Amino acid sequence: MLTDNDILIIQKKVGGTLTAKEEDLFRELTASNPEAGKLYKELLNVQRTLRDDVSGIPDVDVTGDVMATIKRKSTVKNVFLAGWKRYYAYAALVVLVFTLGVLAANYLIPPLGTWNNEELAGTMAGQHAASFKDHEEGIEIEMEKYRNEGLLVYMLFVTSRDSLNVEFVPGQEHSEILYFKRIWPGNEPEALLEQNHNEDLVCGENAIFTLANPPVDSEMFFSKNGKLIHKIMF
Amino acid sequence: MKDEKKIIELILAGRTAYYGILVERYQNPVFRVIFRIVSQYDDARELTQDVFVKAYESLNQYNPDYRFFSWIYRIAINRALRYIRSRKPYVPLEKIPQREGIATEDASFDFKTREGLVNEAVSALKEQYKTVVLLKYYADLSYEEIAQVLEIPEKTVKSRLFDARMLLKDKLSKNLQYVD
Numbered sequence: 001m002l003t004d005n006d007i008l009i010i011q012k013k014v015g016g017t018l019t020a021k022e023e024d025l026f027r028e029l030t031a032s033n034p035e036a037g038k039l040y041k042e043l044l045n046v047q048r049t050l051r052d053d054v055s056g057i058p059d060v061d062v063t064g065d066v067m068a069t070i071k072r073k074s075t076v077k078n079v080f081l082a083g084w085k086r087y088y089a090y091a092a093l094v095v096l097v098f099t100l101g102v103l104a105a106n107y108l109i110p111p112l113g114t115w116n117n118e119e120l121a122g123t124m125a126g127q128h129a130a131s132f133k134d135h136e137e138g139i140e141i142e143m144e145k146y147r148n149e150g151l152l153v154y155m156l157f158v159t160s161r162d163s164l165n166v167e168f169v170p171g172q173e174h175s176e177i178l179y180f181k182r183i184w185p186g187n188e189p190e191a192l193l194e195q196n197h198n199e200d201l202v203c204g205e206n207a208i209f210t211l212a213n214p215p216v217d218s219e220m221f222f223s224k225n226g227k228l229i230h231k232i233m234f
Numbered sequence: 235m236k237d238e239k240k241i242i243e244l245i246l247a248g249r250t251a252y253y254g255i256l257v258e259r260y261q262n263p264v265f266r267v268i269f270r271i272v273s274q275y276d277d278a279r280e281l282t283q284d285v286f287v288k289a290y291e292s293l294n295q296y297n298p299d300y301r302f303f304s305w306i307y308r309i310a311i312n313r314a315l316r317y318i319r320s321r322k323p324y325v326p327l328e329k330i331p332q333r334e335g336i337a338t339e340d341a342s343f344d345f346k347t348r349e350g351l352v353n354e355a356v357s358a359l360k361e362q363y364k365t366v367v368l369l370k371y372y373a374d375l376s377y378e379e380i381a382q383v384l385e386i387p388e389k390t391v392k393s394r395l396f397d398a399r400m401l402l403k404d405k406l407s408k409n410l411q412y413v414d
Contacts, residue, residue, distance in 0.1 A: 007396075007400075008396070011392075011396040011399065014399070015392075015395070042403045042407055043399050043400075043403055045403075045406070045407065046399050046402045046403050046406055047399070049348075049352060049406055050352065050356075050367070050371040050402075051371065052348075053270075053348075053349060053352045053371075054266060054371055054372055054374075056349065057265075057266050057269055057270075057372075058275070059262050059265075060261060060262060060265045060278075060279050060282060061261065062257065062261050062265075062279060062282050062283045062286065063254050063257045063258050063261065065283050066253075066254075066257050066283055066286045066287055066290075067250075067251075067253070067254050067257070069283070069287050070250060070253065070287060070290050071250070073287075073291075074250065162294060162295070163291070163292050163294055163295050165292075165295075224295065225295050225297065
């Protein structure tokens with residue numbers, strides 16, 4: 001029967017970290033206990049198998065692609081942020097919300113026949129939902145919400161001196177479509193969130209996020225270098 | 235570490251080309267770790283690219299008191315684990331080991347079968363064991379370096395690695411006898 005200390009000696013032998021004294025102990029152990037020898041061979045086999053697996057993985061060269069992507073993103077950023085003004089963001093917002101409204105009307109809402117003015121009026125108007133400022137951290141967040149029957153969309157305008165991590169944590173179980181996306185700068189792939197799945201995006205300087213249909217008890221965390229700066233609850 | 239600190243200072247000062255040095259230095263260890271998690275070459279390649287681009291975009295968040303590799307590996311592991319959580323379960327046909335009618339003359343088939351078994355065994359480990367195995371064998375880090383990446387004591391790294399080996403021993407010795 002092997003003791004914990006015996007197993008420790010064998011593990012250290014496999015890992016190549018035995019002291020000279022421990023080497024002697026190992027030799028005595030394997031000479032006197034067949035079980036120790038067997039365990040040593042089995043663990044050595046694990047090590048060999050893993051190392052063989054590693055050596056079978058082909059090399060990859062992504063340097064060129066990474067640098068090209070960085071250069072492309074940097075060029076776009078310089079062009080669009082050279083004269084960044086908040087009203088450009090609102091212009092993008094109007095276009096986006098109009099597009100979402102058309103999509104929602106066409107695909108999510110049953111045909112209503114004739115739309116009268118009362119039904120149309122006010123569906124595209126945004127409501128101020130929340131705002132947050134921290135001058136010391138250099139962060140400003142404004143959130144507006146838009147409702148068009150069947151679709152609730154939040155727009156978050158984030159201005160930050162430093163890069164932020166933005167993490168969205170869905171709340172209760174949801175059966176509806178749920179999207180979280182950064183639409184400025186660049187265009188992050190749309191994250192269709194499943195149950196218990198968090199999405200983590202990076203935001204630097206200025207960014208706009210959209211969030212559609214967040215379930216109750218969802219939370220969004222804004223953090224910098226692992227430090228939580230602000231939290232929004234839905 | 236000093237040269238990396240200097241390289242990062244230059245990158246943050248606008249000398250973007252220096253980032254290529256870091257990519258070249260770490261792309262293969264990062265790729266191997268990601269590959270063993272996602273098991274698909276093209277996906278792993280794309281994720282590796284993604285990790286380095288994201289790391290560049292977040293470089294001003296990087297704390298120079300810590301080594302660059304500990305930061306990049308943390309991003310890589312989190313990214314890969316998040317990817318497989320969002321991916322629908324899929325097992326390519328060639329990765330399913332077959333126990334009967336194996337053409338033993340075909341060495342490449344045996345390798346794929348062995349690779350599939352290793353992948354299955356490592357994937358089945360709990361995350362705390364999987365990450366130390368990946369960082370020790372696939373990223374080839376020392377115990378001290380793994381402790382830095384995972385922000386846990388070195389003693390805990392060794393203990394987890396020892397436990398992982400014991401778990402893998404049971405899984406691999408049971409299944410590899412069919413291959414050999």
